Amino acid sequence: MAQASTAVPSRAGILGARCQVLSAVRSFFLTNGFVEVETPVRIKCPALELNIDAEPSGSMYLRTSPELALKRVLAEGIDRVFELGPCFRKGERGAKHNPEYTMLEWYRRDADYLDILDDMRRLLPFVFEEVTGTTRFIYAGRERDVTGTWPVVSVRDAFREHAGWDPFVSFDADRFDLDLVDKVEPHLDCTTPVIMKDYPVALAALARRRPGDPDVAERWELYIAGMELANAFSELTNPAEQRERFETCAARRKAMGKEVYPIDEAFLRDLDGLPPSGGVALGIDRLVMLITGAESIDQVRTFV
Amino acid sequence: MFSASDLRKGLKIETEGAPYVITDFQFTKPGKGQALYTCKLKNLLNGSTMTRTYRSNDKVGKPALSQKTLVYSYVDGDQYVFMDENYEQVLVSADVLGDDRYFLEEDLEVEILYYNAMPVEVTLPNFVEKIITKTEPGARGNTATNVLKPATVEGGYEVQVPIFVNEGDLIKIDTRTGKYSDRVSKK
Numbered sequence: 375m376a377q378a379s380t381a382v383p384s385r386a387g388i389l390g391a392r393c394q395v396l397s398a399v400r401s402f403f404l405t406n407g408f409v410e411v412e413t414p415v416r417i418k419c420p421a422l423e424l425n426i427d428a429e430p431s432g433s434m435y436l437r438t439s440p441e442l443a444l445k446r447v448l449a450e451g452i453d454r455v456f457e458l459g460p461c462f463r464k465g466e467r468g469a470k471h472n473p474e475y476t477m478l479e480w481y482r483r484d485a486d487y488l489d490i491l492d493d494m495r496r497l498l499p500f501v502f503e504e505v506t507g508t509t510r511f512i513y514a515g516r517e518r519d520v521t522g523t524w525p526v527v528s529v530r531d532a533f534r535e536h537a538g539w540d541p542f543v544s545f546d547a548d549r550f551d552l553d554l555v556d557k558v559e560p561h562l563d564c565t566t567p568v569i570m571k572d573y574p575v576a577l578a579a580l581a582r583r584r585p586g587d588p589d590v591a592e593r594w595e596l597y598i599a600g601m602e603l604a605n606a607f608s609e610l611t612n613p614a615e616q617r618e619r620f621e622t623c624a625a626r627r628k629a630m631g632k633e634v635y636p637i638d639e640a641f642l643r644d645l646d647g648l649p650p651s652g653g654v655a656l657g658i659d660r661l662v663m664l665i666t667g668a669e670s671i672d673q674v675r676t677f678v
Numbered sequence: 679m680f681s682a683s684d685l686r687k688g689l690k691i692e693t694e695g696a697p698y699v700i701t702d703f704q705f706t707k708p709g710k711g712q713a714l715y716t717c718k719l720k721n722l723l724n725g726s727t728m729t730r731t732y733r734s735n736d737k738v739g740k741p742a743l744s745q746k747t748l749v750y751s752y753v754d755g756d757q758y759v760f761m762d763e764n765y766e767q768v769l770v771s772a773d774v775l776g777d778d779r780y781f782l783e784e785d786l787e788v789e790i791l792y793y794n795a796m797p798v799e800v801t802l803p804n805f806v807e808k809i810i811t812k813t814e815p816g817a818r819g820n821t822a823t824n825v826l827k828p829a830t831v832e833g834g835y836e837v838q839v840p841i842f843v844n845e846g847d848l849i850k851i852d853t854r855t856g857k858y859s860d861r862v863s864k865k
Contacts, residue, residue: 425712465713468705548733551711556731559708577710595709605709 388674391505392662396458398504399478399658402497408454408480413443415460419638422623423579424547427464428635429473435635436462439655441580442641444481445609448651449644456480458658469670470601470660472678481653486608487581487592490652491569494596494604495524498567505665513599513664518565520598526569532558542589545574563600570595579619581607582650596656598664606654613645679737685715690722692739693730697722697793706731722798725773743791743798750786758782760790770797780835781806781853802853807862808832809848816841826858 400410420428420435421442428435437443440457447455461477482489498520499509509521533541537553562568571594575583578591592608610616617637624634662674672678680691687703702718715732722741732738748760748768756772758779768790772779774797781802782788791799813829826838837851839858846865849858 423710425707425710466705466707468707471705471707547712551708551714552731552733554708554711555706555714555716556729579710602709 388666391666394505398501403456408456413440420635422620429462429464446644449648453483472671476658478656485652487606490606490654524567528572562597568597582610604656609651611648613642682732682734682736692741697741750782780833805850
């Protein structure tokens with residue numbers, strides 16, 4: 375059995391691993407029938423989300439995610455699509471955040487968030503094998519493995535167990551964020567990847583409600599070594615409901631004194647023709663951190 | 679009051695009725711959630727530590743701190759005696775000083791930080807000079823600066839010094855790190 379890969383401390387090693395990660399990701403999607411696209415980085419209408427702020431660029435904005443554009447590509451009839459490229463989020467700076475970062479997103483027609491989870495379960499072992507020769511790795515002093523069974527925990531159960539309340543009974547966004555960071559996330563640091571799924575609808579602006587259980591949005595988050603790596607949805611494909619959610623969000627942003635972005639009418643128009651679809655966004659920098667053992671996002675980007 | 683965007687490592691805040699210094703600071707933002715600032719805090723009065731997470735619109739208390747320049751005089755048991763400009767004595771306990779107590783010498787000027795009337799922090803000049811009282815002799819002619827050996831300086835503080843430093847030499851110590859900085863003069 376191959377040894378678990380250990381940290382690659384040198385800059386050349388980290389940049390080399392980063393380049394291999396990008397190459398392995400492309401190879402995975404191309405062999406699985408996905409089309410790689412490049413959608414605009416400068417856009418007029420960043421997705422309206424309560425806590426994601428876009429950086430202005432002249433009279434436009436730098437994208438916070440290619441999500442809306444990629445769903446429009448699906449609506450054109452392309453079955454499987456992915457994009458790798460820079461995204462920008464204003465004011466996000468920390469050991470795991472940089473205002474400019476690299477995102478991988480992929481979307482599939484006639485799929486839901488659990489189909490996307492199957493893709494993820496195949497993608498990560500493939501990338502680790504390609505880059506390091508093994509699916510085992512050491513991060514934050516602990517040996518881990520991206521193969522095997524990934525525990526799946528619902529938001530409701532995780533909050534009941536670790537925070538002592540049920541966010542579906544009375545939702546409180548402030549309390550949710552604080553308890554998530556202080557009480558829940560520390561329990562998601564395991565030797566395998568962990569999936570937390572099924573969020574209150576208020577926390578998934580672009581996700582579908584679960585059929586028959588309208589309080590639950592079909593969203594999951596992937597955690598590895600306690601670090602949030604990816605966020606997936608069964609996409610909301612109902613244009614009327616999507617417009618209503620954008621409008622609610624716009625009103626709340628306005629009340630908070632935040633900039634309100636125009637609603638992306640072309641996106642809503644195209645959404646009309648979209649079958650049930652699933653998609654996910656994964657932070658490439660954080661994936662490189664896990665693979666190389668880097669503690670800070672600054673170490674895995676060429677420059678910051 | 680401070681706002682959350684003022685928070686950073688080293689800032690002194692007041693929370694839950696006591697003054698704290700932020701010893702570690704992390705920006706976090708759970709997926710789709712709001713920006714959060716997780717701070718490790720050290721109590722300036724008793725040294726106890728805790729972690730608190732603040733939201734971006736939270737306000738954080740500013741402690742009533744004042745600072746005064748005093749001059750070190752002498753030690754009395756585990757109390758260190760400083761004088762202000764009116765020759766009033768101020769007593770500071772050894773645990774507030776930590777390793778800085780080894781660097782004190784008569785007439786050294788220091789900055790003392792008070793919370794209400796209580797001294798909570800003493801800041802020394804960035805560098806102090808001390809004579810080496812004990813160290814093994816290094817190999818003759820070895821001028822390497824990256825090979826270190828233990829040495830004791832006057833007052834009993836132990837520090838790692840380069841091989842070429844000998845007993846009787848005068849060295850400069852950085853009080854912020856407690857480490858050897860350079861050699862001032864040979865014996």
